[in-house]
Amino acid sequence: MTSKDKILQAIKAAQLDEVALPAPVENPTVYDDPVQKFSDVAKAVGTSVLEATNLEAVKDHLLQTYIPEVQARWSIEKSLRIVSTLPEMENLAEQIVDADLNPHSLEDVDIAIMAAQLGVAENSALWVPETLIRVLPFICQHLVLLVAKNQIVNNMHQAYEKMGLGVDPFGAFIAGPSKTADIEQSLVLGAHGPRSLAIYLLSS
Structure with a gap:
């Protein structure tokens, strides 16, 4: 019997009793x-x-305020690479329309603009289902998410009821920019994802 067979046999023999859901x-x-x-x-x-x-108000703010502030705050002198999965942003950002796009081609994305399906009031998490490129909201330096005000729910219970189970092949709840303090208890932004997160709450 191989080591693999022994491990699988041990797993089968260690089946736990069923426990009712809470x-x-x-x-x-x-x-x-x-x-x-x-x-x-x-x-x-x-x-x-x-x-x-x-959306027009969002685009105006992005152009006139948000993008210049990102360049100034993070001391970026080069032209920013801005991409989006939203057709409405075609005059502002490079459009991501190909699901077969090589994810490595996005390694230099500065700003990604996407839509969130819903938001959760108790923890500010936004549900972002997979939209063409799974890696996009994690590989960019700065993430911009748009969500309608009427899609903000109170808690995670309502969020799961609203989003359903098994509808999206992949998705993630995103709350805040990427942060870690594992190394010498020094706070680092962007270690595992975007350095900053900007949310636009849309009235319509």
Whole structure:
């Protein structure tokens, strides 16, 4: 018997008894103003949150304020590579339309602009389902996510009810920029993902 067979045999012999699922939470946390709570929590973890009436307002702010601020804050002198999965951003960003695109070709992306399906007030997490390129929201230096205000729910229980199970082949809850303090207890931004996260809350 090979080592592999022994391991598999041991796993089969160690089957645990079935355990019933826990009872549903009877009174999950809800807020008088989920959008305000979402914004407050997001800002507390280092996210930039802005409100916009529509996509044109978002594009204006990106061009006139956000992009210049990113260049100034992070001392970027070169032209930024900006990409987006949103057709509405075609005049502002390079469009990502090919699902077979080599992920390595995105290694120099400075800003990625994408849409989130919903947001969660209690932890400011945004559900971002896979859109063409799975690696995009993690490989970019700075991430911009758009979400409608009416898609902000109170808690994770409501989030799972809204998103359903098994609908998206892949997705991630994203909250705040990438941060780690594992090395010498020194806070590092961008170690495992974007250095910054900006969220635009859309009224329509």
